[in-house]
Amino acid sequence: MSNTVSALNGASASGYVQVHEMGLQGMITLRGDLSAKKLVDAAKTAGGTNVPGRGHIALSGAHGIAWMSPDELLILTPYDEVDARLEGITSKLAGTHHLAVNVSDARAMFAVSGDDALVRETLAKLCPVDMSAAAFAPGQFRRTRMAQVPAAIWLPETGEARVICFRSVAQYVFDLLKGASLAGSEVGYFR
Amino acid sequence: MLILTCPVCGVTAEETEFHGGGEAHLKRFGPGSSEGDFHDYLFSKENPKGVHLERWRHNNGCGKWFHAARDTVTLEVYGTYPAQTSEPPQDIKDAISAKRPGWTWRDFS
Numbered sequence: 001m002s003n004t005v006s007a008l009n010g011a012s013a014s015g016y017v018q019v020h021e022m023g024l025q026g027m028i029t030l031r032g033d034l035s036a037k038k039l040v041d042a043a044k045t046a047g048g049t050n051v052p053g054r055g056h057i058a059l060s061g062a063h064g065i066a067w068m069s070p071d072e073l074l075i076l077t078p079y080d081e082v083d084a085r086l087e088g089i090t091s092k093l094a095g096t097h098h099l100a101v102n103v104s105d106a107r108a109m110f111a112v113s114g115d116d117a118l119v120r121e122t123l124a125k126l127c128p129v130d131m132s133a134a135a136f137a138p139g140q141f142r143r144t145r146m147a148q149v150p151a152a153i154w155l156p157e158t159g160e161a162r163v164i165c166f167r168s169v170a171q172y173v174f175d176l177l178k179g180a181s182l183a184g185s186e187v188g189y190f191r
Numbered sequence: 192m193l194i195l196t197c198p199v200c201g202v203t204a205e206e207t208e209f210h211g212g213g214e215a216h217l218k219r220f221g222p223g224s225s226e227g228d229f230h231d232y233l234f235s236k237e238n239p240k241g242v243h244l245e246r247w248r249h250n251n252g253c254g255k256w257f258h259a260a261r262d263t264v265t266l267e268v269y270g271t272y273p274a275q276t277s278e279p280p281q282d283i284k285d286a287i288s289a290k291r292p293g294w295t296w297r298d299f300s
């Protein structure tokens with residue numbers, strides 16, 4: 001049997017915040033007409049939450065739905081539930097124009113944890129995003145650029161951030177986060 | 192550095208999150224058109240000192256195309272508007288006129 005592993009197999013780094021590759025994470029891309037009730041219902045069932053509004057993410061335990069664009073959602077689910085949930089979407093939307101794909105192994109996900117101001121600072125060093133508490137709050141979801149690659153970020157709670165990138169650049173993103181949070185390199189801008 | 196607001200996802204970010212897509216509101220001349228029209232479609236682009244209308248793509252964000260009205264001298268952005276239009280909406284024209292009375296760009300003013 002093959003042993004399924006995530007991009008960096010749970011690598012972690014400790015600087016002024018903790019960086020941790022989160023291991024296997026289920027992700028389903030769902031594209032279609034987000035105003036259609038049928039698609040929304042299928043997304044809710046698969047994602048275990050309501051469909052979030054523009055620029056937001058809805059989370060419920062290990063499940064969630066992120067708003068990617070006006071015609072795209074990202075469904076987060078435990079890795080071993082992906083096939084069943086994908087099957088659910090496909091059967092519910094049979095005959096409806098849509099796209100539902102398991103992208104779990106095409107992505108990597110990181111946790112950045114620690115003092116809230118320093119978690120925000122780590123991301124602010126790498127992304128052209130206003131990471132102040134007034135501009136970016138838990139519940140918001142932002143696709144952006146992390147140094148030279150695309151990334152998506154959100155804050156599940158105070159002092160916690162999540163980063164999703166493509167699997168092929170997982171090492172690059174890990175090194176970015178590690179380098180940006182080296183002990184002694186704190187700026188303290190958000191304190 | 193330009194600060195653009197994507198009208199599709201609502202995000203405001205600096206230009207490195209976006210990618211410029213050239214002149215806005217081009218009318219395509221393809222197979223069957225005259226050589227002159229085809230030449231102008233490919234090569235005769237506006238290159239103004241001042242008000243300019245452009246296409247941009249939110250390539251590190253929602254991935255969608257949109258339009259931007261900006262000034263090539265001051266780098267001021269007058270506004271952004273949806274891709275699904277063949278001319279700038281009135282509020283964008285008004286925003287430009289407020290700063291650059293009498294402006295023209297191709298057939299628009």
Ligand SMILES: [Zn+2]
Nearest residue numbers: 197200249253
């Ligand atoms: Zn956008």
